[in-house]
Structures are given as C-alpha cells and as structure tokens.
Amino acid sequence: MTLLAILAMAALVFFSRYVFLEPKLPLRLAPQIQSMLGYSGPAVLTAILAPIVFAPEDELWVAADNPYLLCAILASVIIYKTGNVLLTTVLSMVIFLILNNLVF
Amino acid sequence: MNTEVQIMPNRHSLFMQGTIAMIPLSVAVIPWGLLAGSYAIESGLSPLESQALSAILFAGSAQLVATGMIKAGVGLTTMLLTTLFITSRHFLYSVSMRDKIGKLPLRWRLALGYLLTDELFAISGNQSEQRFEPWYALGAGLSFYLCWNLATLIGIVAGSYIPALNELGLEFAVAATFIALVIPNIKNSPTLVAVLVALVLSVALNLIQFEGALMIASIGGMLAGYLAETITRRA
Numbered sequence: 001m002t003l004l005a006i007l008a009m010a011a012l013v014f015f016s017r018y019v020f021l022e023p024k025l026p027l028r029l030a031p032q033i034q035s036m037l038g039y040s041g042p043a044v045l046t047a048i049l050a051p052i053v054f055a056p057e058d059e060l061w062v063a064a065d066n067p068y069l070l071c072a073i074l075a076s077v078i079i080y081k082t083g084n085v086l087l088t089t090v091l092s093m094v095i096f097l098i099l100n101n102l103v104f
Numbered sequence: 105m106n107t108e109v110q111i112m113p114n115r116h117s118l119f120m121q122g123t124i125a126m127i128p129l130s131v132a133v134i135p136w137g138l139l140a141g142s143y144a145i146e147s148g149l150s151p152l153e154s155q156a157l158s159a160i161l162f163a164g165s166a167q168l169v170a171t172g173m174i175k176a177g178v179g180l181t182t183m184l185l186t187t188l189f190i191t192s193r194h195f196l197y198s199v200s201m202r203d204k205i206g207k208l209p210l211r212w213r214l215a216l217g218y219l220l221t222d223e224l225f226a227i228s229g230n231q232s233e234q235r236f237e238p239w240y241a242l243g244a245g246l247s248f249y250l251c252w253n254l255a256t257l258i259g260i261v262a263g264s265y266i267p268a269l270n271e272l273g274l275e276f277a278v279a280a281t282f283i284a285l286v287i288p289n290i291k292n293s294p295t296l297v298a299v300l301v302a303l304v305l306s307v308a309l310n311l312i313q314f315e316g317a318l319m320i321a322s323i324g325g326m327l328a329g330y331l332a333e334t335i336t337r338r339a
Contacts, residue, residue: 020219036329042298043321050310
C-alpha cells in the first residue's frame, strides 16, 4: 500500500516536471508569456535563496551578526569581481562555516 | 583524427563539468538526504520503502511531507492533492525548459525531465538555448540524484548515530551558489526589478508562513520584470 502511494506521488511529480517538455503537447506561448518566462531563472532562484539569507531562523534578521547575510554580501562581491561560480561558492561557504560555527 | 574520437571526450568532459558545477548543491543537500532517510525509518516505513521515496519520487520537500502523511495515515487523495501543491513549481521549470529540452529525442526528454529538480533548474535554467548542453545537464542532474540517494541510504542505515548536521548551516551553500548564478544575469533594469520583487515577496510571504510562498514570489518577480521591460521599451 505504501509502495503504491509512493508510485502514485512519483507519477504526479514526474508529470509536473515532464509535461511541458513534450513537443506533442500543443502549446504556443504568447510573446508576453515568453518574455515573462525569460525572468523565471533569476526570479525562482532569488525566491529560494532570499529566506535562507534574510530569515535563516524563521524571523527577519537584518543585522551585522547574521553570518548568512554577511556571507551573501561577500558572495555577491566575489562573483561580481571574478565571475567564477565555483570560487564564489567555495570561498563564501568556508568563511560562512567559520563565522557560523566558530565565531558567532 | 576521426570525429568519433573527438566527440567522446567532449561528452565526457561536459558530463564532468556538469557534475562539478553541481558539487556545492550536492553537498548542501546531504543533511536533508540523511534526514529524509532517518525520518522515513522513524515514521515506520520499511528500509525498501524509505529508499524508494528517494530513488523513485526524488523530490526533497515532497518526500518529507509524504513521509509525514504516510505516518499519519491520511488517504491517498489528500496525499496526491498535497503533493500536487508542493510540486506545482515544477510546471514552471518544465515550461521554462521547453525550448531547450523539448526538441531533444524522447530518451533525453525523459531523463532530463525526471532529473528536473530545483537544483538542476538552477544550474541549467539560466543557460541560453545555444549554450544549453544535454550532457552537461545530465552530469549535473545524475550526480545530484546519486548524492541524494546515497545520503538517504546512510540516513536509513545510521540515522540515529548521525550528529545534527543541519545545525552547521550547510543550506548556505544553496544561497551562495544561487547568488553566484543570479548576479551575473542582472544585466538590465527589468532583471534587477524581477530579482528585487521576488526577494521582498519571498521573505515577506515566508515570514507570515504563507503556503506556496515560493510560487507566488517567483511569479510576482517574473511579472514585475515583464512590466519593467514594457515600461523601459516604451520610454
């Protein structure tokens, strides 16, 4: 029974990921919708990352001792200066782990 | 040199590049994989069922909620409606990736569609149609799948012995990677508007614990970007 429920949910999740990738699905997007979708990457990623940075403990935390916020600013500066994604992630993560677990 | 020899290393190197690009997100997901495994066992699922959640369903937030619902013994209809709600953002990823993945052969569409998580969309959603490489996306998606399933397995086997990794703050790796992917894309004012609106909406809706905050904030940001684009074009 549990396995059946898992399969049913898996089918639903797969459907939500696959359905618009199917070329036989007759879908012609209006130009307005297509321009909107052009912003989907930045908008979705920002919507996922913003609560981690500004409310890591489910409360608004805009202060100089919020390591998430400090290191998010640091990451923004590094990527702006270097354009290197891996360097940005690793460097800001190392500094974050030090600040979060050893300093604050 | 014949073309066959040139194609093979290219595929291999694209696959590896995708895997490497995904590393920060693969690492960040480890605590949640451990949690998904140990929570499933705690909730009374068999080891096989617990692993099947990660191996077949393969959807972090939906899995944790599904485990809770199986434990509570709710009906299948409730389970499916809740799953539909949580999984709704994938429709957005699917429609955004249509231009890139829709023209590939069926096996590619099935594979990349199956692997289309938040993380894979983060890595490949920003790429233009010309820059999109199926092997790169496969490397990113498949390595993430393996990492998630290995973490789940460890959570199943050793759940009660694992220290609280979630207190280290590894989720910051998600924020750091996404920042590194978003900032270079802010090349004009409409994109900046989209990002700022999504940011404010997402924080505000999360603070009031609004269900579906992610979807509303994303669509709000996209709409704001589009409106800003129309206004700047007219000016």
